[in-house]
Amino acid sequence: MTLAPEKKTKKPRKLSMKARYEALTRGLDWEPSYVTKEEMFPHLEYEGIKIHDWAAWEDPFRLTIDAYTKYQAEKDRRLYAVLDGFAQGQGHLNLTDAGYLNAMKLFLQGVTPLEYAAHRNFAYLARHFAGPGPRFAALCQSIDEIRHMQTEVHTLSNYNKYYSGLHNWPENHDRMWYLSVPKSFFDDALSCGPFEFLIAIGFSFEYLLTNLLFVPFMSGASFNGDLPTMTFGFSAQSDESRHMTLGLEAIKFLLEQDEDNVPIVQAWLDKWFWRAYRVTALVSQMLDYMLPRKVMSWKESFELYFEEQMLKGLFEDLAFYGITPPRHVADAVQEKDVLSHQVYWILYQFSFAAGFTTTMPTPEHQQWLSQAYPDTFDTHFKPLWDKEARNIASGGRHFTRGLPQLCQVCQIPMAFTEPGDPTTLCQRESEFEGEIYHTCSNGCQWIFEREPEKYRQAWLPVHQIYQGNCGGPSVPEVLEWYHLQDGDAGEYLGSRDHTNWLTWQGEAAAETASHENKAGA
Template identity: 45%
Template sequence: MAAMNAKQKYHAMTRDLMWDPKDFDMKKVYPMLEKEGIILKDPSRWEDPFRMAYNQYVKVQAEKDLLYHAVRRSFEANDGHAKVIDSRWYEGVKAFAVAVQPAEYAAHRLMAYVGRNIPIEAIRFATFNQAIDELRHAQIEIKHYAHMSREIDGLHAYAQTNENLWFNTVPKSFFDDALSSGPFEALMAISFSFEYVFTNILFLPFASSAGAVGDENFVAVGKSVQSDESRHMALGMSAMKMLLEEDDRNVPIIQKWLDKWYWRAYRIFSVISTLVDYYPRIRPISWKKAFEIYVEDQVFDGLFKDLRKYGIRLPLHAEDSIKEKEHYSHAVMRILDHYKHANAFRGFRLQPDDYEWLANEYPDTFDHYYAPFFRRMDDHVLAVASPGLPAVCSVCQVPAEFPDPNNPTKMWTQYSEYNNKTYMTCSPGCKHIFEQEPHKYMQFWWPAEAYLSGEFGENIPGDLFPYFGFTPEEANEHYSSREHVRWLEHRKHLGLDRIIVNS
């Protein structure tokens, strides 16, 4: 038999793995297939763009794991934690931990759901690989946080904190929304909107910040994860083009999903804007510039121009996100400072170089709208703390405290009526999503409501922190915390006296 080329080998090792049920109706085996209105004529022609067989996949991933763990062990053995230029960086890593790692685990479940319910061999094989990717990401991140928990506050009961902390309702709401959608919508939600549009802005700027401040452990995490994301992005792009080319009747369905999931993904990444602009003491790039490069240039001006031939336009609220880039990170940091007494990661007083950098990067907004807020903490770190838990958006579950980018002195909060009840959303984008499926979002779990109803315990606020999995001493402000004192003592013990932090 003649030798097979690479394409033929891939086809032989990944196709003909499906089975055609003879005794069962296909509609019963795949009950979700026709629920969304998607038309499939000849899906067998679609191929995984990476054409990677399982044995190749395992070899590549094993090599990446070996490299990551070598870096991690070296970092831990050489007191890398003490050598970052400012310990407040780790407050940002805690926020990343609580927001992103649970999302990675949820994404692996979502990929398994998609693969189970779409009878297309190439999609099933690609989602199988991606499900393993996401589980691997969750595991290496947990390994990273396990080491951190020996050095820093806030993560000693990580599983409990991830399950119960109000902050984590944001990623939970995104993935629960996707998992309760049909399989094709779920594929667009994660593989296209989450992965293709936003994964670069998730890992690249924050990993660059990690390198700038000296956290080589997190750099290794970012590189190991991001190297998988190229495949995930290709899956999202290929799957969307396949659906658009199958039948013109798919176009309005895909457009509706893009309108929804662009804004949902944009809001779930709100905390990343703050992690890029605020928590690193050295910032290689601002959120605004990263958004312009990775979203405006690559996605809006690149990808969506190519999609015009299918009849696809920009997502409905894309222009709102462009306007909001001048305010996004500052508004989110302001929210986090309002509620730093109820989070596993702390806020912090801005230092003189912070004010200078933020004013230079955001000359039209920071000094005028946001610097006065942060300066209130210069003499009293809890001067801007809110007395309770936030009122959150009914869709994204981010606190509804975003300024209107067209009129920054006013809140962007929106209201909708459904079944004689008023529901609040954080923006026109979330209001539109709510009003498309109000029956879905009226069921959301609201931490503030649960707090008031006694779900966290009868002794409030005494029972609140045991429920969250950390103590009041692990919250509040970083530079006045015990953690910062320990970090300074650790550096002194190592003879690392040259630091830039104000102590």
């Protein structure tokens, strides 16, 4: 058979960016014919949110899949070039100190798995929203999140060859006591409906607090010689700003669709601000205690990224819709002077059971803390470190053998104090169907009492250990179940990482000296 020569046709007309976007997103939407719309999107009614016009969703970024992949591939190429160069040049020796990596261990164990959880959750939104605009935006974010998980793992894997605590992060995340804080936060969001999830993660976490979580880690990296993490940070930053814009569009869309949505959204905002804020407690101690070279204090960071940008900027705009600042925000503002100290004090005494090490702040470090926190450090926290210094001088090291009482909601040990009184621990007790439950703050108690049926199922590490579900009821059995290896946990000074660091720095100095001698000869 002979084929007729192909007829020369006119070159297809190239669509404008806007038209292309329309064709590839909204143009691919269809009306179901053999099921109803309610059957196709079964999760959209029960939360009480009313959407009258899905087409009113303004797409903040007119991005198509081909443009998206091209752009992300370019960023990845740059990142992987930096990773290769860093590995080949033994870049890890240029960090400020091996102790810096405790911050990155916490990041890999605590934050990276959240990227994966976010990937799953946004995929759920991409399936369940009835509008093609938000569905496509959620799909892009879902892909971003799995990329972030992968690039974070690749970025930090180079350190795993030389340092402890980075070898078992997915299991750490599922099993270890302090990691139940971020894990339960995302599990809580995943078990919500699609609209609550959008406010929980898309808005409260990604918009309100992402700068408090993400920026401190990335600036910490740049201040401490961690070029790979800094490059990853740059690569992710443009995605993060897209996620923030999506979060803001989401809340405005829900508020504009129906007045009845306002009280529902306000309650979610009240709940999820506090849930997300409690997760950032781990970041607060990282900034003030874990970084050898400081970027800014938690207090400064909170004032800049939250009080200035959110309370003064965002919530003034949202007042137009009848939205008020989150219910317990005043408690968070009051806590900025004490939060990081209280959280590090927990980690310091329980780091024998953690995937990182801790150490007492040096005199210079304490001086910095005292300057950064003139109203609280010298009065309330320095005396504890002075006592620990005496304890260490007489051969001790404050590791608590007992297990801490945990908050039923945020799952952090009950270490926080009454608002405005740093000398009294905050204990809140609630009773539900004959059982008592404890929470660490007004915010967590309010969240518990709103949905006690949900939070009574919390997988609280201490309770699970006592039930024998974590390898056995004793501490050594639990540590084995955590799969901790020598050097992962405990005191930093004299640890495997610290000893190796001193040896490698000594070798590097000797090598430089010998080169100089040869050059001089």
